[in-house]
Amino acid sequence: xxxxxxxxxxxxxxxxxxxxxxxxxxxxxxxxxxxxxxxxxxxxxxxxxxxxxxxxxxxxxxxxxxxxxxxxxxxxxxxxxxxxxxxxxxxxxxxxxxxxxxxxxxxxxxxxxxxx
Amino acid sequence: xxxxxxxxxxxxxxxxxxxxxxxxxxxxxxxxxxxxxxxxxxxxxxxxxxxxxxxxxxxxxxxxxxxxxxxxxxxxxxxxxxxxxxxxxxxxxxxxxxxxxxxxxxxxxxx
Numbered sequence: 001x002x003x004x005x006x007x008x009x010x011x012x013x014x015x016x017x018x019x020x021x022x023x024x025x026x027x028x029x030x031x032x033x034x035x036x037x038x039x040x041x042x043x044x045x046x047x048x049x050x051x052x053x054x055x056x057x058x059x060x061x062x063x064x065x066x067x068x069x070x071x072x073x074x075x076x077x078x079x080x081x082x083x084x085x086x087x088x089x090x091x092x093x094x095x096x097x098x099x100x101x102x103x104x105x106x107x108x109x110x111x112x113x114x115x116x
Numbered sequence: 117x118x119x120x121x122x123x124x125x126x127x128x129x130x131x132x133x134x135x136x137x138x139x140x141x142x143x144x145x146x147x148x149x150x151x152x153x154x155x156x157x158x159x160x161x162x163x164x165x166x167x168x169x170x171x172x173x174x175x176x177x178x179x180x181x182x183x184x185x186x187x188x189x190x191x192x193x194x195x196x197x198x199x200x201x202x203x204x205x206x207x208x209x210x211x212x213x214x215x216x217x218x219x220x221x222x223x224x225x226x227x
Contacts, residue, residue, distance in 0.1 A: 004159075030212075031212035033214065033215075035215075035217075041219075042201075042203060042217030042218055042219055042220055043160065043215070043217045044217070045214040045215065045216065048212065048213075048214055050212055055212070056213070056214060059214065091159050091160070093159075093160075095212055097212040103207070103212045103213065104150075104162050104165065105162065105215060106162060107159030107160045107161070108159050109158060109159050110158075110159050
C-alpha cells in the first residue's frame with residue numbers, strides 16, 4: 001500500500017517568510033510524528049499527534065513552529081518568520097498508535113527546506 | 117528512553133555478514149530495542165525490533181543479550197544497497213512515543 005508522503009519535496013524560501021509543509025500518513029494510522037534533520041545529524045523530534053490532538057510538542061524549538069492535524073489524517077507543519085537556521089530536512093512518520101502493541105514508525109521521504 | 121552507544125562507522129565486504137553492535141546498558145524492562153537505517157537522502161527505514169528474544173525477519177536478525185544490555189544487528193549477506201546509517205534505539209513498549217535518535221553507525225559495504 002501507499003507509504004507516508006510529504007509535499008513539497010523541496011522548498012526554498014527567503015528569510016522572514018512563512019512556509020507550510022504537508023504530510024499524508026499511512027491510511028488508518030492514528031499517530032503522526034514530525035522530526036527535522038540537519039546535515040550530518042540524526043533526526044530530532046518536534047511533535048507528535050494521536051488523532052487530532054498534539055500528544056507531545058516538547059520538541060518544537062520556539063513559537064514560530066506550529067503543527068495541525070484537524071481531521072486526524074493529514075498534518076501541516078507551519079513555520080512563521082523563517083530563519084536561516086530553520087534550513088533542514090523535515091521528516092514525517094506515522095504509526096498505528098495501537099495501545100498494547102509495539103509502535104513502529106514509518107517515515108516519509110522528507111521535505112528539504114532551504115531558507116536563503 | 118534508554119541511551120544507546122554505537123560505533124561511529126564500520127565497513128564490511130559485499131556478500132559477508134555485517135554485524136552492528138549496540139550498547140544499551142540503561143535500558144528499562146518496558147523498552148524495546150529498535151533498529152532503523154537511513155540510506156542517503158531518504159527517510160529512516162524500520163528494520164526490526166525486539167524485547168528480549170532474538171528476532172529475525174526478511175531484512176535482518178537481532179540478537180539481544182540475556183541481560184538486555186547490548187544487542188547486535190546482523191545483515192546476513194550485505195549488499196552495496198545496505199550502505200546506510202544504522203540507528204539503534206530504546207523505546208517504550210506499547211505506546212506511541214517519540215524516537216530519540218543518536219548518531220548511529222555509518223556502515224559502508226565495499227565491493
